[in-house]
Amino acid sequence: MKYPQVLQNLIDKLANFPSVGPKTAERYAFHLLQQSPEKSQDLAQAINDLAKKIIVCQSCLAIAESNPCSICRDQNRRQDILCVVENLQDLIAIESTKQYPGRYFILGGLINTITEIQPRDLNVNKLIKKINKEKIKEIILALNFTLEGETTALYLNKLLKGHLKVTRLAKGLPAGSNLEYADELTLSSALQHRNEIK
Amino acid sequence: MKYPQVLQNLIDKLANFPSVGPKTAERYAFHLLQQSPEKSQDLAQAINDLAKKIIVCQSCLAIAESNPCSICRDQNRRQDILCVVENLQDLIAIESTKQYPGRYFILGGLINTITEIQPRDLNVNKLIKKINKEKIKEIILALNFTLEGETTALYLNKLLKGHLKVTRLAKGLPAGSNLEYADELTLSSALQHRNEIK
Incomplete structure (x- = not known):
């Protein structure tokens, strides 16, 4: 036995999300089922808006509120x-x-x-x-x-x-990291590009 | 700096999914952004359908294709x-x-x-x-x-x-399980409700 068509359809679509398998997609679908229909419709609307209202800044090609975006416009x-x-x-x-x-x-x-x-x-x-x-x-x-x-x-x-x-960008050890667990490439790069303490 | 409003709105909504934090919601939103608008609209439609077309079988209270559902209707x-x-x-x-x-x-x-x-x-x-x-x-x-x-x-x-x-339902050891790793409650229940080998 499978889920009702309308539910299975949604599960299949949610299973397309990155790193989401059928079981997780099921959980998401049941979450949507349990919340109020208004909230689900808000989500559907948000997804539709994304497809329709998105603007790409033609200067930096970032998704933005406007074209050109606030960063590209900023003369400072x-x-x-x-x-x-x-x-x-x-x-x-x-x-x-x-x-x-x-x-x-x-x-x-x-x-x-x-x-x-x-x-x-x-x-x-x-x-x-x-x-x-x-x-x-x-x-x-x-x-x-x-x-x-x-x-x-x-x-x-x-x-x-x-x-x-x-x-x-500089390749090196991340903040809060432990030398013991650093890989050889990172460590040798951190050594090579070492900075003078000021 | 934050994401454009239309994107942030979707991220916030996706972050309501069970066990989904802001980072995962971001990944999902960017996945939706990268796929074709038609696919996103299909998903939005599927969510809307779920809210509108779902039927509850009044006999067993399961979500179903029809009321009563195929199981409740089945005279066999x-x-x-x-x-x-x-x-x-x-x-x-x-x-x-x-x-x-x-x-x-x-x-x-x-x-x-x-x-x-x-x-x-x-x-x-x-x-x-x-x-x-x-x-x-x-x-x-x-x-x-x-x-x-x-x-x-x-x-x-x-x-x-x-x-x-x-x-x-019987409480006992699951198929393929290892006695060594079974908890005491499961094991004592499995012992108590042991079956004769036929």
């Missing part, structure tokens, strides 16, 4: 440095440090040889155009330190080196 | 035994064993002294009415072996004993 931010991030989540993460004075550019993914995501699938051409059009002196590659992130950084560095300064 | 099923379960998930679990020939009744919860769920919050009155109206000879309490399930089973047993036969 430095126009000569550009931080290249994979996606909006990473942008928000860096922005929340309140340390970065420049603007951003969303790459829209990372090169992946397994899932065959190639440079042409990313916003590389738009990045080149932006660099050619604007007076950017430094590109900060704020990409994941994963195989995909490293590959993409290498590719972009090769592409841009010579035209402008290309930097990456 | 035994009418004299009734399996009391907490919810539809448990009904489906028992039904999938294909071993139970009778009908079901959804209790709609378990007595919980901490969250103050009392017998009047459950479908106990409807159960009594059903028992009085129909020729039921045996009630199987197929409730969780948790504190809440045991409390509810004790309560229902006290209420129904004398009027009809009240049974519970």
